[in-house]
Amino acid sequence: MQRREFLKLSSAVASTALLGGGLTACSEPAEWQKMMTEAPAKITPTVCNICFWSCAAQVHTRGSRLWKITGNPTDSHSEGRLCTRGTGGVGAYADPNRLLKPLLRVSKGGSQSLEPVSWDDALDFIGQRMTKIATEYGPEHFAAMVHGAGAQHFLHLARAYGTDSVAEPAFAQCRGARDTGYFLTFGQGLASPEQTDMENARCVVLIGTHIGENLHNSQVRTFTDAVRNDAHIIVVDPRFSVAASKAHHWLPIRPGTDIALMLAWMNVILAERRFDAAYISTNTVGFDELAAHVAPFTPEWAYGETGITPVQIRETARLMAMAAPACVFHPGRHAAWWGDDTQRARAMAILSGLLGIWGQKGGYYLPEKVDVPSYPAPPYPTPRTSWRDLTLKQFPLAGAPVTNVVLEHSIGKDAFYKGLLVYETNLPMTIPNGAQQLAQAAQALDLIVAIDVQPSEITGFADVVLPECSYLERYDGLRNDAEREPSVAVRTPALRPLGDSKPGWWIAKQIGTRLNLDAFFPWNDYKEVIDWQLNQLGLSLLELEKTGVHYFPRKTPVYCDPGTIPRLATPSGKIELFSATLQETGFDPLPRYTPPKTPPSGYYHLNYGRAPQHSFSRTQNNPVLYQLMPENVVWIHPLVAAQFEISNGSYVRLLNQDGIVSNKVRVRVTERTRPDSVWLAHGFGHEARGLVLAYGRGANDAALMTRILYDPIMGSTGMRGNFVTFRKELAV
Ligand code: SF4
Incomplete structure (x- = not known):
């Protein structure tokens, strides 16, 4: 038997807690009328978490029910209007497939499953395994992969524990190469x-x-x-x-x-x-x-x-x-x-x-950004081995850990990393070859923890799954971006967490307690941290909860x-x-052009991008956004469609150069793509059964990216070097 089987978590297990009347449940007209007439409206400030743009927003509730989310009129990110996805944030709360109980992997009769357990059982298990890793190998042999506003809680936990191996897909998969190029030219990303x-x-x-x-x-x-x-x-x-x-x-x-x-x-x-x-x-x-x-x-x-x-x-x-x-x-x-x-x-x-x-x-x-001080805490211990020791020999100008490199160092019994914590990032659909690398790493790692709101693919690799509440039910750190008008904005809970889900800050603190790291979490509630930080700026949480956003005068010209x-x-x-x-450092001091590989005969460049209805692979199961775009389609030029006798609206499967076959995906025949390329919106083709709406819908571009083109300078993982052709005979 494999050490860890990939578990296609069912929705029945994921949402073990009774959803009850906390959800909007207002699709019925009578329910809607009841909500609108019986309870007064209340507005609570938040920061949208559907994407990283972090628009300040207002959550409208009536009684214990969620009514709608609108943009904060004073915010420069939203100017009072959210995008499609931000408005659809109600679905992030109301998703009936949400994780609502901690889950622990158990083996019974030769098969494995994730079973509901208490928070104490789940946290104690994590504490014992992390303590064992720290004792036997050293805490630097533990890595975290994080994304989003709540990532800072787990970065803090990891650094307090003694590791600096905290990787974000946002570096090697997104902005890292761009920021390195600008840094080398202008001294900043x-x-x-x-x-x-x-x-x-x-x-x-x-x-x-x-x-x-x-x-x-x-x-x-x-x-x-x-x-x-x-x-x-x-x-x-x-x-x-x-x-x-x-x-x-x-x-x-x-x-x-x-x-x-x-x-x-x-x-x-x-x-x-x-x-x-x-x-x-x-x-x-x-x-x-x-x-x-x-x-x-x-x-x-x-x-x-x-x-x-x-x-x-x-x-x-x-x-x-x-x-x-x-x-x-x-x-x-x-x-x-x-x-x-x-x-x-x-x-x-x-x-x-x-x-x-x-x-x-x-x-x-x-x-320009606001200089928000950090809450007082002891200095972090210095890891005996840093991520830099593993990465810079390969990628000399990497400014942050590279996710694929961390996974490579997690494969095999002699691998450097022994444990992995993944927060709000669905690695199998986010990084190229992610599912294959995770499947191999899962055979050797002593611990995999997944913290998520929904039962996405990453949870199927975990020993322990911890249910985080949605962004509408929690505090997070202040939004403080470098921008034209320096500002801070606050996310506050508009609703009680559903089921047994908990805020990320609470989860990080509780794991910290199991690791004897209480000195790094000297507060009871994260709002104490926010209030302290605002006090240093001459504000208070009470004041910011009235407006949601506060602007500061610029210190330097724009x-x-x-x-x-x-x-x-x-x-x-x-x-x-x-x-x-x-x-x-041995690289070209001026940009050198290298001609790209051309597709083999009958194959086409696989290009991919975004759809305005969805963010990454995080929103396909959102019941509101699902209705707007339930599946992706593959764009094919008419000349190519004619050659393969593929008609508009039919379904095909994509076959990549290494023999990987996608889910069935509907065809859009259009002159809007070149004849040498096809195009897909990213984030579809989920394999986690717990995502009942999204499961099996559309093609997963990430699974077709088996050829990774590493940037030798900083480790960015190029994903455009893959080619596909069509498998009509498997069409449904
Ligand atoms: S999803 Fe839309 S509203 Fe939300 S942060 Fe992103 S851009 Fe703003």
């Missing part, structure tokens, strides 16, 4: 929300990012402002996205050739001397090396690589230069593409440097003076067009 000053831009360039389907509230608004202001919109995408439909220039690029296009844009800008020579001379280093580097990469050369005509390349480069410095490149958030992702981000950052947009109106504004930059945190203090850091 980009903020979240991104500091793109689109509302004041005269030219907006989107390379692979599809704002509108990528529905981040205030970002969509500022992009709309740019469209309304008739800014030149340039969209580079193999797919005719919603953003492309608003563009003056849609460049349907051959997948994997972005760097070639950007080198050609630099070539035009330099050859035609469309830059501010005084700015370049004062604020940058490496101009001569860059000029020599890009000289061969003419638009005519790039045409052969990208499929974009020399006329289009020249015209768009000139538009950018004419608009500069009011020209902004959106860097995208999911930047793990082709294995040369830091260099791709570097190319974008160098273009930004050449056009002088850093800190300029219409370019990148300078974000823009630099024209033609100037602040001193940057690069080695030279200037914009590094040529990176000595990359050269010293």
Whole structure:
């Protein structure tokens, strides 16, 4: 028998507690009338947790029932309006498949199952296993994988326990490469929300990012402002996205050739001397090396690589230069593409440097955040072995642990890691090869803990599953993002936790108690921490609970003076067009273009992206959002559909280059994708039976990503190097 079998947790086990009258349950008109007339309305401030944009919101309840969620009118992230998903947050609370009891893996008669247990039993089990790992190997042999606003509670727990191996898929799977590229060029990564000053831009360039389907509230608004202001919109995408439909220039690029296009844009800008020579001379280093580097990469050369005509390349480069410095490149958030992702981000950052947009109106504004002090606690112990010791030899400029590397070091009986805690991140559908790596790691690890709101795929690998309550039922840390207007916003509970679910802060504290770490949790309730932090800022929780958001005056200007930059945190203090850091670590100091692999005959590039109704693989079982988009569809060009005799609306399965076959997925035949590519919305094709609505619906793109293209500089896991064909004979 396997040490741990993957358990497709049933909804009956997951939701053992009686749901009862706590849910909205207002689909019946009579119930709705009763709620609206019998109980007065109450508004409670929260911060939306359906995606990381963290819009401040207001939860409207009547009695013990949830009525609706609206945007906080004073919030700059939402401006009083939530996106589709944020409004559908009611479904996160009302999902009948929620986890409501702690579960423990038990073996009976040769088979394994997850059985409901008390919190004490579950926490004691975790405490004993973590203590054993710390005693036998050392606490640094334990890793955590976290995501979202509640992650800070488990980061704190891990550091107090004695490990710094806390990985977020947000690094290697999303923003890490982009931030490394910008860091090498400007001495800092980009903020979240991104500091793109689109509302004041005269030219907006989107390379692979599809704002509108990528529905981040205030970002969509500022992009709309740019469209309304008739800014030149340039969209580079193999797919005719919603953003492309608003563009003056849609460049349907051959997948994997972005760097070639950007080198050609630099070539035009330099050859035609469309830059501010005084700015370049004062604020940058490496101009001569860059000029020599890009000289061969003419638009005519790039045409052969990208499929974009020399006329289009020249015209768009000139538009950018004419608009500069009011020209902004959106860097995208999911930047793990082709294995040369830091260099791709570097190319974008160098273009930004050449056009002088850093800190300029219409370019990148300078974000600022509130200096919120940490609640007093003892210093963390120093791990004997850091994640850096395992990672930097392989990826010298990794700024954070790489999720796939942590999993690689969890496989086999001699593996470094012996235990894993996973908080609110569904690894099997989030990281490439995640399910396969987890299945192998599960045969050796001494402990796997999953903390989640719903019985997603990760819970099937766990020894212990801990049910967290939804974001509408808990406090979390203050929202404090670097942005145009520094602010803090607060998430407070609008409803009592359903069943036996508990807030993340409570779970972290209780595990800490089992590990004799009470000194790190010297409070009874997390609202004491929030109140203390607000007191240091001259506020109180009582006050913030009235408004939800509080703004602070900026300490520094939002823009630099024209033609100037602040001193940057690069080695030279200037914009590094040529990176000595990359050269010293053995990498190309200027972006080098490597042609991508082309698909085998009969195969197509597998491209993927977002749908505006869903976030990652977290919302497909949300009963509200499910109704808006119950399954994904695969976009196929008419020429390809004709070749395979596939009709619009029929179902196929996708077969990747390594023989992996997807769930059945419906076909959309459309000219909006290139003939060499297919496109899927990410997050569908769930295999966890506990997700009753989402189970088996659509195709899981992550399962088809068996080829990972690691970025050698920082470990980003490129996921665009996979190809698929169609299995019509298995269609249903
Ligand atoms: S963008 Fe939408 S889902 Fe994301 S935090 Fe804002 S309202 Fe919520």
